């Protein structure tokens with residue numbers, strides 16, 4: 001994949017539907033494939049972004065289509081065309097890009113076909129089922145020059161971007177270790193196997209880190225993965241599985257078919273990734289036990305660290321340190337946290353310096369909107385997206401590789417180099433407004 005502008009621009013072809021001439025940014029014409037709950041949230045952000053026209057939508061379920069059309073109507077928006085086969089959207093010359101918030105099994109094949117049809121693809125988060133589907137995506141991006149972005153909203157979260165900015169300015173020293181995770185009690189929803197939620201089936205049948213990207217994405221950017229660094233190998237370990245079945249028993253009742261159904265997914269999955277430059281990353285996946293939400297973020301270097309759950313940053317020489325004396329009269333230093341917010345004024349990332357002055361609308365406190373704006377601006381400029389197919393492949397590979405490691409008793413597993421060696425010469429992308 002290059003950073004060159006795409007030669008497969010659908011802008012060169014005649015459109016089947018013409019928007020009236022108007023001022024403001026050139027419109028980006030979108031199709032949306034997969035009209036579930038996520039799309040309902042994304043629409044709130046999309047409707048607020050200038051220069052976006054949603055011209056076609058697709059789902060295989062009539063109920064999902066009806067709900068989405070109703071949301072268009074309630075917001076006074078022109079109804080998009082409706083398809084039940086996503087390939088019909090990909091054939092259209094008046095669509096520049098597709099969003100793919102389908103379920104986990106279909107993101108990657110649909111995105112690959114979209115690139116092959118010359119459409120930018122914005123895929124939702126999740127993990128891969130196999131390395132093959134990731135290689136196909138990477139090869140499609142390389143051969144077409146069209147970009148695929150994971151809409152990883154957490155990459156645009158304020159604290160993650162603050163830490164990225166501070167790391168780039170050298171405040172953390174040389175990076176040594178990062179942590180992240182998805183710790184979110186979803187058991188009441190994810191145990192509902194009979195409702196056909198794909199997520200429930202993944203939890204029932206698989207055992208690995210199914211949802212690695214919310215924290216791994218920001219960490220990968222902080223560690224320059226695929227641009228001077230890469231994931232080398234991992235080991236993954238699963239605890240026993242109890243939480244999901246207990247939730248199913250509460251919902252369906254013990255002694256019933258669904259209430260007694262076993263789940264393969266360990267309640268806590270711990271994955272340790274080793275990077276080429278020597279850093280380690282610990283990821284935790286835990287969605288089956290009661291607990292408050294956390295992405296368990298931690299970024300630690302030779303001079304300081306950020307710990308999400310402590311709501312604190314410690315920087316040597318800046319944050320408070322108190323010298324005390326032990327019982328023998330020997331001095332020792334106690335380091336104290338600074339509140340994360342105390343760094344906002346000086347070190348907010350330029351993206352947040354711009355957006356903190358505005359009313360942030362849309363899902364997840366506005367970060368959905370930032371990720372979508374990054375994607376849409378890249379499509380409009382026909383440029384590489386700030387999260388590209390190499391990133392998508394590296395981040396999503398952790399899911400199927402953690403499954404392999406667990407299946408083999410926590411054996412080390414190699415992470416493929418999806419860049420085929422280009423990571424050693426690829427530079428950090430610094431130019432664009434949305435660069436990470």
Ligand SMILES: NC(=O)c1ccc[n+]([C@@H]2O[C@H](COP(=O)([O-])OP(=O)(O)OC[C@H]3O[C@@H](n4cnc5c(N)ncnc54)[C@H](O)[C@@H]3O)[C@@H](O)[C@H]2O)c1
Pocket residue numbers: 033034035036037038039058059060061064084086101102103104106124125126151152153197198364
């Ligand atoms: N970034 C975030 O914060 C965030 C939050 C929630 C969900 N998500 C992600 O969004 C995605 C969708 O989640 P959801 O909760 O909306 O799931 P969902 O199951 O409610 O919706 C998925 C929709 O895709 C449709 N679909 C599946 N295969 C299709 C195909 N081949 N063609 C057309 N339509 C197809 C399904 O019929 C369904 O309506 C998931 O990847 C999820 O992980 C991200």
